[in-house]
Amino acid sequence: MSAVKIIYLLSGALLLSGCYGGSQTTVNDTAATATEFNWNLPPQMALPVEPLNNPVTEAKFQLGRHLFYDKRLSGGGAISCASCHEQNKAFTDGKVRPRGGAGDLHPRNSQGLANAAWFATVTWGNPSLTTLEQQIMLPLFGVDPIEHGINETNHPSILQSIVMDDLYQQLFAAAYPNSAPMEWSHIVESLATFVRGITSFRSAYDRYVAGDQSALSDSAKRGLQLFNNERLECFHCHDGHLFTDSVRDRSMRVVETPFHNTGLYNIDGLGAYPEPNTGAHEVTGRAAEMGAFRAPSLRNVAVTAPYMHDGSIATLEEVIRTYAAGGRNITEGELSGDGRRNPYKDSFIVGFSISEEEIADVIAFLNSLTDEQLLIDSRYGNPFE
Template sequence: MRRGAPLLGGGAVAVAVLAAIAACGGGGTTLTEDSGSDAAWSWSLPANFPAPKVPADNPMSAAKVELGRFLFYDPRLSGNGEQSCGSCHLQALAFTDGRAHAVGSTGEDHPRAAQHLANVVYNATLTWANPSLVTLERQMETPLFGERPVEMGVNDRNKAAVLERLRTDTGVAGYPARFAAVFAGEAEPLRWSNVIKAIAAFERTLISGNSRYDQWLAGKATLSAAELRGMKLFFGEKAECFHCHGSFNFNDQIVHAGSRVVETPFHNTGLYNIGGTGAYPEDNRGVFELTAKAADMGAFRAPSLRNVEVTAPYMHDGSISTLAEVVATYAAGGRHIASGPHAGDGRTNPYKDGLISRIDLDGVEQADIVAFLRTLTDTDFLTDARHADPFAKN
């Protein structure tokens, strides 16, 4: 929540939001992409969502998306055959897992929470704090092959064996035939680079834009008085949440097919200030871990707030349990931890974003913001059969 925009009245808020969404390049709801594969791909987009950016070397097709869906939910893709991508990305939770820390296939805790995947196709960067990971294909190498921490647990010792599980599949997935059809003409279609391409194609289809808020924008739903007050605060100068969460995707790192300038800000929100030194816990120091620059201490990506009602616990390390606590923390200008190994006053963190400061929000106003945030839940997305586990019904 940051300062610097003019105060908007209730009607002006709606006009400004609609204008901002339209400016992102949207307008149509169905776009057809010639994939050069077995079938053209048609995007069925929410009103005013822009056309997604798709890498030229990984065009979309219906068959590729369906192959990716099987792979996403298949535990055979992990080193020990026990964990799938879907183990940490549950559809009912907007493709996060409800844990403070994700747990890898070997039982090792990840220091950070699994991020939700709703509208991941529009994210300019793909992790909490790595500016260099800007494509789903490149990002996917980390959960698959990473060793600190272990996630999927695929490594040089078992890579071939994991692929062999897919090559010898005779079940409902039918991988040999699917890979041969999707990557026709390739001498070796069933290989790791194509596994990654197929999963990335599926993840690009995880588009959420039919919340009650979206329906209200379209004139098809109503919001309560509390929700409308919360919306006015969210998009207004007093609470200023919109500075980091004001795009059509309710975040501030956006990329789409029409993007010309892509900004990738990361923010220190005053969550920690260990010993008054500005430090964050050593396994969670944000962009600093890559740059070693003091100014990057505690700098993390602002996640999309779509479906935020179901993505608890919150923050990069899952250290805040409820939306009410999140709003209260921002209203205070940071978090004060009175005791323990992380004791310190985050409100005075020297590396905190300079535009994050105490906001005078009373209890009713904070509750109104929470009420508005709950209007961002897209129940259709959370139950859409196109995104569901294809093994579950078999």
Template sequence: MNPLKHNPFLNRQKLKSGRVMFLLVVFVSLSSWCYLAVGIETGAYVLVYPSNFGNRIQIPANNPTTKQGVYLGRMLFYENRLSAANTVSCGSCHHQDKAFTDGLAFSKGVDNVLTSRNSMSLANLLWARKFFWDGRADGLEEQAITPLTNPHEMGQSLDASAQKIGKIAAYPPLFKLVYGDSSITGDRIVKAIAQFERTLISANSRYDQYLRSAYQPTPDELKGMELFNNAPQPEKGIRGANCSHCHGGVKTYMELFHNNGLDSIPKDAGIAELTSLPADRGRFKVPTLRNIALTAPYMHDGRFKTLDQVLDHYSDHILESASLSSFLRGESNEPGGTSLKLQPLEKKQIIAFLNMLTDQDFIHNPDFADPHLLTSKNKKY
């Protein structure tokens, strides 16, 4: 979707006025290549997204998005040496082909201890204000600190990370290009990673194409879309799955926290860990459904392996609790019913619509790929 390319191997002849050619010649003893001439574009990075996504984006004044900053952030996002054992990067738990999730219920960090919650997708964080399942971080810069320093994730202090990558010949010139001098600090590391993550925009699924009249959905996709957006009104003959209450709007999420009936006594307190309010127990951030077919397993604890299991839960297995979100109480497609009671065909139709949310451009965009792999394919001796 983003027409701006940040390929580190730009042809020198293609660098026009307004762009700066930055020549970096390094020797890296820990890699399979000996030196590399890298053309890095500089200047403001233009974030491209559809107008229907809205302009309520979150970019702090002290961390403007630049082309060189995004390039550095991408390098750091995939940098294993930001972890204590040099084995884990941000990309270890956020794979591009899985819409920046990892396909696991819980992820393993440097000490092989499992995380306590499922790895969330990084799609469309440009619009997000609260991060993590419990919303404890107020911005991407703050969010990045936790996985970098958590002893069970990347397990390394920001100061240690800064000192370590400062010894890698490639990084001081890059930091100078981005920040004006070659000083490497933890604050600069998280700012660069946040810049890259803001560019992870997913906005060219078949659903997006449908919205701009470039794709005609199948009958099942259209019916699934209708069920997704409708609340059930059996007295009027209207059937629905009530999904849009949480996942409405073109970005398919609302920045809300809900208890969706997974447990009668929630084992994980969710946002109540922060608020200490009984009514918040078991409430978690509503995730985006963008690329949902690629991001299994589902829920904060990864308990559901398939979308069929997710639909079965919402249709027939919501559990009552004191903190269950009110809109899930008593919703039914049957008069006097106590659960949604979706029909098997309706579930298949809803899943057909959910598959429309897969964005092939997003998962194959070379601008989001591991640049370290690109350098190894373009090695010189």
């Protein structure tokens, strides 16, 4: 489902505000904004980009946090953002693929939301989604699949139930002192602000980077070295402080939005991935982008199983064995095909030999990327509990 279709669907409500077209999004890449927002960052992290028309404020963050956990913000009253993005799983849901409010199976695996403020593109493989504001329209108003199920018929009454609520009136007045009444655009902006404000840099690995040598076990230290060496090649795509090469921050003049085919499928022997999950190709139609997905950040990856865009790998051990094999050879069923021979496979996915002890070391390193505080921090928790 393209963002264009969504905007069409919502023409009654959102087109009026007219600020969600991808090309119109302006970013603040100059000085830091005047907002006093606590990003809770280590010194090496540059501030993330904020859209000029939606600067981050604490009051919007708090409004967004309530909306994120509120099931009233859905067609059937049974689903909230938190249904698929659970804090104790680093804002994933533990499912292979989630179901939306109308029972539709989403084609892709739920993603973690921590540090999403820095991702150069959002979602698994969509080059056209570059802001959280654009992305959040999809779960709210999308029909393929239906997630929150807000549509042309029910959106006025859903908005009304929020607008009439005393608590939301207070939160809204604090977030938008000069504009009333509350509209869908405010809801989208506040949700984006909450997500943008979820930062996660309190793992054992972060303590190690900050100078505490004892924060990592010897096994995790060996794993870190393996991760960063030319035999395993992991760091080429999972690089930097976020362990992804798809990053944008305020200090950058040039932003890259890379996508990679890691050789998971090859259903026709010519490189095809199963529909609709053909990666960036699904959006651009370019053959060379078949099966190309954004390298996910590996922070908190130990608590976000199952893995990959379709949740098709259950454990980190299996992920590492798949890379060691240079891709995945599926020998039975309708998805059969030798992903190792996918012609669109990235040149860094070539396979390598690795001992059992080394696999355990890489897993120990990946485990050290979990920010335990993120999982329980009341700042990001359900305000209604």
